[in-house]
Amino acid sequence: AQSVTQLGSHVSVSEGALVLLRCNYSSSVPPYLFWYVQYPNQGLQLLLKYTTGATLVKGINGFEAEFKKSETSFHLTKPSAHMSDAAEYFCAVSLPQAAGNKLTFGGGTRVLVKP
Amino acid sequence: DAGVTQSPTHLIKTRGQQVTLRCSPKSGHDTVSWYQQALGQGPQFIFQYYEEEERQRGNFPDRFSGHQFPNYSSELNVNALLLGDSALYLCASSTESSGPDTQYFGPGTRLTVL
Numbered sequence: 001a002q003s004v005t006q007l008g009s010h011v012s013v014s015e016g017a018l019v020l021l022r023c024n025y026s027s028s029v030p031p032y033l034f035w036y037v038q039y040p041n042q043g044l045q046l047l048l049k050y051t052t053g054a055t056l057v058k059g060i061n062g063f064e065a066e067f068k069k070s071e072t073s074f075h076l077t078k079p080s081a082h083m084s085d086a087a088e089y090f091c092a093v094s095l096p097q098a099a100g101n102k103l104t105f106g107g108g109t110r111v112l113v114k115p
Numbered sequence: 116d117a118g119v120t121q122s123p124t125h126l127i128k129t130r131g132q133q134v135t136l137r138c139s140p141k142s143g144h145d146t147v148s149w150y151q152q153a154l155g156q157g158p159q160f161i162f163q164y165y166e167e168e169e170r171q172r173g174n175f176p177d178r179f180s181g182h183q184f185p186n187y188s189s190e191l192n193v194n195a196l197l198l199g200d201s202a203l204y205l206c207a208s209s210t211e212s213s214g215p216d217t218q219y220f221g222p223g224t225r226l227t228v229l
Binding site for chain 2: 004034036042043044045046049090092100101102103104105106107108
């Protein structure tokens with residue numbers, strides 16, 4: 001069975017500063033990896049995903065993440081935080097070649113952006 | 116192109132009652148998954164429907180059941196509601212026709228059990 005751990009349930013950053021959200025996973029096979037963002041009272045929006053190929057993945061809104069197999073990590077970064085980045089972020093995994101593509105989520109990291 | 120839609124947006128029930136939540140997938144999608152998101156937690160997978168059959172199921176009791184219709188829309192039914200069933204219920208759709216798929220989420224239904 002797969003699992004996801006997000007280090008830090010809350011992160012506070014200043015506007016213009018680096019955003020770094022940590023995600024580690026456990027899986028019996030190399031998984032597919034996803035980052036989703038959730039704004040208050042809304043559903044989840046996909047930021048980016050890694051399936052195969054290049055390990056550095058670029059997503060929407062200036063976010064990127066790097067898949068590091070040796071560290072079983074998929075940390076999310078953004079060079080310069082904007083006030084609109086305040087939201088909750090979820091890391092998730094799914095198993096390739098499995099019937100169905102259920103997502104297993106981490107507990108989430110809430111980002112606060114200070115002016 | 117309409118995305119994933121869910122109804123109702125909010126729902127208040129009392130313990131012991133039954134509830135039905137509805138989901139229409141994104142156009143062209145044939146697979147629907149349901150997730151439960153308790154306050155302050157990540158979503159938990161309930162089950163997935165494909166070709167009108169339940170294909171995968173998470174660790175949820177039989178009180179949680181579902182259905183998928185020929186037009187790919189889906190319902191989630193919860194019987195004998197408990198206070199702990201209060202949560203945001205998210206529907207996600209995807210398609211088998213392309214590879215390692217992204218699931219597209221709806222806005223959710225907020226269920227409150229009193």
